[in-house]
Amino acid sequence: MSFRVHVRVMPRTGLLDPQGQAVEHALAALGFPEAGDVRIGRAIELEVSAPSRADAEARVRQMCDKLLANPVTEDYLLQVEEA
Amino acid sequence: MLKVAVVRFPGSNCDFDTLHAAERAGTDAYFVWHRDAQLQGADVVLLPGGFSYGDYLRSGAIARFSPVMQAVQRHAADGGPVLGICNGFQILCEAHLLPGALMRNAGLTFVSKPVDVVVERTATVFTSGYAADARLRLPVAHGDGRFAAADDTLRMLEAEGRVVLRYVPATEGSPLQPNPNGSANHIAGICNAAGTVVGIMPHPERISDPTQGLPDGLEFFTSMAAWQPRPSSTLSTPNR
Numbered sequence: 175m176s177f178r179v180h181v182r183v184m185p186r187t188g189l190l191d192p193q194g195q196a197v198e199h200a201l202a203a204l205g206f207p208e209a210g211d212v213r214i215g216r217a218i219e220l221e222v223s224a225p226s227r228a229d230a231e232a233r234v235r236q237m238c239d240k241l242l243a244n245p246v247t248e249d250y251l252l253q254v255e256e257a
Numbered sequence: 258m259l260k261v262a263v264v265r266f267p268g269s270n271c272d273f274d275t276l277h278a279a280e281r282a283g284t285d286a287y288f289v290w291h292r293d294a295q296l297q298g299a300d301v302v303l304l305p306g307g308f309s310y311g312d313y314l315r316s317g318a319i320a321r322f323s324p325v326m327q328a329v330q331r332h333a334a335d336g337g338p339v340l341g342i343c344n345g346f347q348i349l350c351e352a353h354l355l356p357g358a359l360m361r362n363a364g365l366t367f368v369s370k371p372v373d374v375v376v377e378r379t380a381t382v383f384t385s386g387y388a389a390d391a392r393l394r395l396p397v398a399h400g401d402g403r404f405a406a407a408d409d410t411l412r413m414l415e416a417e418g419r420v421v422l423r424y425v426p427a428t429e430g431s432p433l434q435p436n437p438n439g440s441a442n443h444i445a446g447i448c449n450a451a452g453t454v455v456g457i458m459p460h461p462e463r464i465s466d467p468t469q470g471l472p473d474g475l476e477f478f479t480s481m482a483a484w485q486p487r488p489s490s491t492l493s494t495p496n497r
Contacts, residue, residue: 185360189405190439192365241322244315244351246358247405 176257177222177230183243183250184215218242227254259482261286262299264329264345266309266320271342271462275305278462282478291323300486301338301382302329304345306398306460316359316401317347326352338382338453338484340477343399346446346456355447355456356414357406362399363439369398372437373425374445374459378418381452386480392425393473395459397445402438402458404447411441422446422457 185191191213198212220237224230231254243250261284263276272288279286289296291309296302310319320326326348333339333354341349349355362368371394376387387393406414414420422445424436436443438458446457461474 189360190363190403192361192363192439196365241314241318244318244358246350246356246407247360 175224175226175230177224177227178255178257179220179222179230179234180253180255181218181220181234181238181242181250182215182253183218183238183248184213186247186249189247215248221257227256230254259284259300259484259486260298261301261303261481262289262296263287263303263305264289264291264325265305266291266307266323268309268311269305269307269344271306271344271460274460274462275303275342278465278475278478279303279481281465282475282482284478284482289325291320291325294324294328296325296328296332299332299337301340301481301484302332304329304339304341304348305462306343306345309344309348312344312401315347315351317344317349317351320344320348321352330354333449333454336451336453338481339455340383340481341454341456342460342462343397343402343458346458347401349454349456354454355449356410357404357447359399359401359458360403360405361401362403362437364437367398367400368402368437369396370437371395372397372445372459373435374422375425376421377423378421378448378452380418381421381448381455381480382484383455383477383480384421386476386483393422393459394464395461395474396463397437397459399438399458402440404438404440404442404444404458406441414444414447415442417450419447419450420444421448421455422459 193214194212201209461477465475
């Protein structure tokens with residue numbers, strides 16, 4: 175089976191995210207003062223062949239732990255759909 | 258003569274400066290390509306600065322998986338010295354040869370200028386020639402130089418005396434901007450427990466020629482040249 179996996183990699187909560195801060199300030203300057211706690215991460219999409227949804231998720235978790243996310247500074251979320 | 262491999266990745270751009278600095282210190286230095294699986298009998302490995310693999314994904318993240326880095330991992334595991342400069346430091350962290358990570362500069366801008374640093378650990382292969390607490394003025398040039406690590410990792414690095422270089426704090430009256438990137442504990446460079454694997458953000462190779470006046474960076478390379486491959490040394494004792 176083929177699965178489309180959406181990976182969301184975000185800077186770990188509590189770590190300084192200067193990009194998020196800069197965008198938050200820009201939003202305020204543009205007239206959106208209600209925007210707060212802006213954080214900027216990365217979205218990765220990939221297709222995975224696997225016998226089951228659980229297998230696909232387990233493989234992509236390994237990919238995240240080894241390459242797609244840095245375990246020191248980032249957390250990730252997965253969303254798996256049948257392709 | 259000490260054999261020194263300077264690893265070139267696609268996107269390395271401090272490779273020639275690093276090679277020349279190693280040669281100037283009196284070593285037999287040569288290039289090794291990222292696809293090479295061997296280090297050609299190197300005693301020491303230097304990972305130069307630059308933008309390996311375009312800094313795709315994260316600085317140093319892709320380089321970690323190149324064939325040559327498997328050889329560098331084995332070299333380091335056998336106690337072989339490795340110095341990572343700038344992008345080389347980022348690669349060492351991504352490869353888990355050093356703890357922590359280097360994140361986007363707190364000020365978001367690429368910073369290219371001289372900074373003042375203190376040599377806090379001289380018990381390493383690359384800083385043994387400096388006086389304890391020597392103050393150096395070295396160039397930095399990076400966008401991702403903010404050292405970050407878990408609190409317990411930072412405490413461990415401090416307790417074990419593994420901070421090799423630290424940016425001079427503003428309170429000590431450096432005329433240069435202190436801590437150019439927001440690094441935790443003002444850390445500019447660290448080492449492994451044995452002092453054989455060292456990662457630093459400043460570029461000593463860029464100020465290692467006597468024609469530059471006071472070449473503050475030269476001693477990284479002359480320290481290396483003076484290192485004796487065998488028998489095993491007593492570098493594990495911190496000097497502070």
